[in-house]
Amino acid sequence: MNHLNxxxxxxxxxxxxxxxxxxxxxxxxxxxxxxxxxxxxxxxxLAVTVRTMLQxxxxxxxGGGAWLGMxxxxxxxxxxxxxxxxxxxxxxxxxxxxxxxxxxVAYLTAFAAGLPRVLGRAVYVPMATLPVTxxxxxxxxxxxxxxxxxxxxxxxxxxIPVLVVLSAGLTGIxxxxxxxxxxxxxxxxxxxxxxxxxxxxxxxxxxxxTVTGRTSLLQAIALxxxxxxxxxxxxxxxxxxxxxxxxxxxGLAGAALLLPAxxxxxxADDARAFAPRCSDAGPQICVSTVHAxxxxxxxxxxxxxxxRLAVVPGAPTRxxxxxxxxxxxxxxxxxxxxISFTDPYATYRSDEGFxxxxxxxxxxxxxxxxxxxxxxxxxxxxxxxxxIGAWLAGSGSLLEPHPDDNFGDRVVLIWDTDEIDRGDRAxxxxxxxxxxxxxxxxxxxxxxxRTCRPEAMTALMALGKA
Amino acid sequence: MRWTTxxxxxxxxxxxxxxxxxAAAVACLLWAVFSDDPTVGDxxxxxxxxxxxxxxxxxxxTFDEELNRTAAHHWPLRxxxxxxxxxxxxxxxxxxxxxxxxxxxxxxxVLRNVVGLLGLTALGAAVLGADLSWLGSAVWTxxxxxPFGGPSPDVLTQxxxxxxxxxxxxxxxxxxxxxxxxGATAYTFYGCPERAA
Numbered sequence: 001m002n003h004l005n006x007x008x009x010x011x012x013x014x015x016x017x018x019x020x021x022x023x024x025x026x027x028x029x030x031x032x033x034x035x036x037x038x039x040x041x042x043x044x045x046l047a048v049t050v051r052t053m054l055q056x057x058x059x060x061x062x063g064g065g066a067w068l069g070m071x072x073x074x075x076x077x078x079x080x081x082x083x084x085x086x087x088x089x090x091x092x093x094x095x096x097x098x099x100x101x102x103x104x105v106a107y108l109t110a111f112a113a114g115l116p117r118v119l120g121r122a123v124y125v126p127m128a129t130l131p132v133t134x135x136x137x138x139x140x141x142x143x144x145x146x147x148x149x150x151x152x153x154x155x156x157x158x159x160i161p162v163l164v165v166l167s168a169g170l171t172g173i174x175x176x177x178x179x180x181x182x183x184x185x186x187x188x189x190x191x192x193x194x195x196x197x198x199x200x201x202x203x204x205x206x207x208x209x210t211v212t213g214r215t216s217l218l219q220a221i222a223l224x225x226x227x228x229x230x231x232x233x234x235x236x237x238x239x240x241x242x243x244x245x246x247x248x249x250x251g252l253a254g255a256a257l258l259l260p261a262x263x264x265x266x267x268a269d270d271a272r273a274f275a276p277r278c279s280d281a282g283p284q285i286c287v288s289t290v291h292a293x294x295x296x297x298x299x300x301x302x303x304x305x306x307x308r309l310a311v312v313p314g315a316p317t318r319x320x321x322x323x324x325x326x327x328x329x330x331x332x333x334x335x336x337x338x339i340s341f342t343d344p345y346a347t348y349r350s351d352e353g354f355x356x357x358x359x360x361x362x363x364x365x366x367x368x369x370x371x372x373x374x375x376x377x378x379x380x381x382x383x384x385x386x387x388i389g390a391w392l393a394g395s396g397s398l399l400e401p402h403p404d405d406n407f408g409d410r411v412v413l414i415w416d417t418d419e420i421d422r423g424d425r426a427x428x429x430x431x432x433x434x435x436x437x438x439x440x441x442x443x444x445x446x447x448x449x450r451t452c453r454p455e456a457m458t459a460l461m462a463l464g465k466a
Numbered sequence: 467m468r469w470t471t472x473x474x475x476x477x478x479x480x481x482x483x484x485x486x487x488x489a490a491a492v493a494c495l496l497w498a499v500f501s502d503d504p505t506v507g508d509x510x511x512x513x514x515x516x517x518x519x520x521x522x523x524x525x526x527x528t529f530d531e532e533l534n535r536t537a538a539h540h541w542p543l544r545x546x547x548x549x550x551x552x553x554x555x556x557x558x559x560x561x562x563x564x565x566x567x568x569x570x571x572x573x574x575x576v577l578r579n580v581v582g583l584l585g586l587t588a589l590g591a592a593v594l595g596a597d598l599s600w601l602g603s604a605v606w607t608x609x610x611x612x613p614f615g616g617p618s619p620d621v622l623t624q625x626x627x628x629x630x631x632x633x634x635x636x637x638x639x640x641x642x643x644x645x646x647x648x649g650a651t652a653y654t655f656y657g658c659p660e661r662a663a
Contacts, residue, residue: 023601027609035614055612060605067598157597158485161520161604165513168608176613177500 007094012102015071015095020064021102024140027060028053028110037345037353039114041121041293044210046114047132051201053110054136055172058143058200061103063164065147068095069234073155089235096145096231103140108133121293124273131216135223139199142223143167145230152234172200179203179263191263197222197255203267207290207343208323210270218258225251276320283307286320291343294354298344301356305363305392306339311439312446316367331366339367357399364389368445372452381449383423384457388445390427391438398423426464473544477525483555489517490559490570498567505571506563509611512629514570515579516607518559520600522552523587527596527658535660546654549588556580574633582628582642583607585649592652595659 012018031053039045072078081091111133150163175195179202182191195202199219205211225247232244260266273290279299283306287295302319309315314337322332322340331340341347341362348359368385375381386398393399398420430438441460448456474480493514497506506514526548528534535541560576563569570576583603591599607629609615615627617635624637631638 023605027605031609031614056608056614059608063604158482158521158524161517161600162485164604164608165517168612172612 004094008098011094012098015098016068017095017098017102020061020068020099020144021106023064024057024060024103025106025109028057028106029113031056032110032113036114036117040117040345042207042290043118043122043124043129044126044132044205045207046111046118047129047136048201048205048211049114050107050111051132051136051199054139054200055168055176057107057110057140058171059164059168061140061143062147062150062167063160065099065144065230066151066160066163067147067157068099069148069151069153070155070157071095072152087235088237092148092231092235096148096234099144099148100141103144104137107137107140122290123277123292124289126210126270126273128211128213128216131213131220132211135199135216135219138220138223138227142227142230145227145234147230149230149233171198172202175200176202182263193259193261193263193266194256195263196259196266197252199223203263205267208270208274208288209267210273212260212266212268214258214260215266218255221258222251222255225249225254274323278320279303284318284320286318287344288321291321291345294344297354298359301360301393302339302341302363304394305360305367308392308394309364309367312443319363330369339363341366357393357395360393361386361389361399364392368449370449370452380419380422380457380461383419384445384460385449387423387426387430387460388442390423391430391442396424396428396431398427422461422464424464426461429463430460476528479525482521482525485521486518486555486559489521490514490563491566493517494563494566494568494570501568504568506568508575508630511570511576512579512583512607512611515556515560515576516583516600516603516629518556519552519580519583519587519603522555522584523591523599523603524596525552526588526591526599526653531595531658531660535657541657542654545657546650549584549650549653553580553584556584572633578633578639578642579629581646585642585646588649588653589645590649591658592649592656593659 028050032050035049039049072081082088084091147163150159175198179191179195196215196219228251229244229246229248232240232247236244270290273288275289276286277289277292277295278284278286279295282299282303285295285299285302287298306316306319316339317337319339319341320334321342321344322334324330324342325332331342334340341359344359345354348355348362350358365385368388390396390398430441433441441463445456445460493510494506497503497510501507526545557577557580560570560573560580564571586603586606587599590602594601610627610629615623615630617630617632618624618627621637624631624635625641628635628638628641633639
């Protein structure tokens with residue numbers, strides 16, 4: 001064993017395995033550092049984000065493996081080494097082990113690059129994080145070994161870019177295109193489950209979902225089969241080719257048997273991720289466990305809105321995160337006396353990240369939402385609520401809607417300049433009124449909107465006309 | 467003429483030409499099969515261009531650089547001509563795709579990507595040798611054409627993901643031109659290293 005270790009060490013230093021691993025690790029780390037918002041504070045999204053990077057890493061490892069597999073041919077040593085008493089399998093083993101070890105390290109390095117944004121912020125570690133990461137690393141090992149075999153079989157350099165493009169197409173691009181063709185809420189269940197056979201992640205995982213163990217298991221089985229086949233093909237002669245294909249066939253067959261009924265069945269609801277976590281003092285503000293890292297930042301602005309809204313009759317006393325209603329694009333109303341909102345960091349954003357103003361406006365929108373069709377209310381229902389939102393936030397002007405801000409798929413409200421002027425004037429006029437008069441007006445708007453009266457906003461907007 | 471024939475054969479030009487033509491043809495045919503749009507998508511187009519430059523990049527060196535250098539030729543001139551011919555071939559290929567069911571367009575974008583990726587390949591040849599000259603352009607292209615990058619108003623993003631920016635993105639054009647000049651200069655004056663990586 002010691003002897004083998006020494007050879008592995010020499011192979012690692014001299015074979016070009018290190019550049020191949022670096023070629024994978026550097027772009028992966030760079031991509032992780034540029035996509036922080038998609039996983040910050042959450043473990044499973046980090047694991048999944050690294051898996052999406054396989055779109056890049058997997059083809060590169062296949063290409064790198066192929067280049068390593070051409071080594072003997074490249075240095076015209078094939079015949080010389082074939083005459084040595086060591087079998088080919090034993091000659092390739094140190095290189096294969098070294099490659100497997102280093103691509104695993106490269107994958108884990110990419111994962112580690114995201115850790116500073118997760119460690120210490122996430123209070124919830126989903127079980128699925130580990131298998132999702134392990135399968136990702138295993139997929140790189142399988143890719144490297146299959147590459148070794150390909151490079152040995154066809155020692156032509158032009159094979160490498162072709163192989164890179166082909167494997168990128170097969171494992172990432174084609175599955176993505178297939179999945180895109182099923183785009184649409186109603187068709188989510190009809191996405192072919194076979195897409196889960198590729199280790200490259202093409203699905204998005206909602207924060208309240210987890211990846212089932214069965215999904216990771218079937219991917220692991222398929223990848224193990226492919227890895228063993230790759231290693232065998234890299235080490236056997238012509239007569240061993242057929243038996244070498246057996247593990248891959250068996251692995252793929254086993255994985256196919258485990259496939260879920262539909263593409264979306266590979267994910268499952270995660271009740272623990274959705275369990276509420278609430279603020280200690282003041283009006284109660286709750287977020288889901290998976291978003292607990294956001295609680296500190298959103299508590300004060302949400303409490304400010306609740307406190308200022310307390311002047312209206314039957315005012316909500318708490319704010320809590322809920323799921324998104326896919327049809328209306330609004331948060332699902334949680335229970336009476338509660339303002340619901342969806343994932344704050346993802347929903348209420350500006351270019352600079354989380355926008356306190358957009359969040360407070362979202363709370364105002366939700367709080368004032370009547371149980372009827374708001375189109376009944378004439379004259380600027382949305383603008384009126386925006387004015388009230390600014391008042392609740394203590395701001396002197398309208399929130400400028402963010403161009404790609406779609407408050408959770410709702411129709412974007414882009415005010416025209418005339419509306420912005422009127423809104424701003426109304427806010428300033430409202431703020432210059434005596435305190436009692438201000439609360440009276442807000443109360444009036446509240447009562448009239450709750451009952452869906454057409455003139456709900458008239459008095460408020462009349463302020464801005466003067 | 468005889469010198470040219472021998473030169474082309476020693477650098478495996480026919481094989482590389484075949485691969486470059488095949489790459490463009492496969493990209494166009496794939497697109498024609500799966501899409502009604504006659505313009506090949508920019509990501510597939512960039513991949514096709516990258517494979518073309520990779521194939522032609524293999525012709526930038528020869529089996530024995532040291533032996534070559536002993537010849538009484540003005541190599542820098544020949545190397546520059548070689549690069550220009552490669553550029554001409556790739557541009558001609560891109561234009562020739564208009565004869566088929568799907569073609570590479572818009573021309574300014576195609577030209578920018580051909581110029582930039584060929585320059586990157588030439589730079590690779592000067593640093594790593596012809597055999598691995600495609601490495602930089604393959605990795606860079608791959609990073610860009612995967613869903614991680616896309617057209618962006620941000621200048622740094624435009625520079626980093628220049629192959630998938632629109633043709634009016636100045637920073638992307640600057641990136642491509644800088645790579646082209648660096649590659650052309652390095653390869654013209656230094657050629658491939660005598661002992662490749």
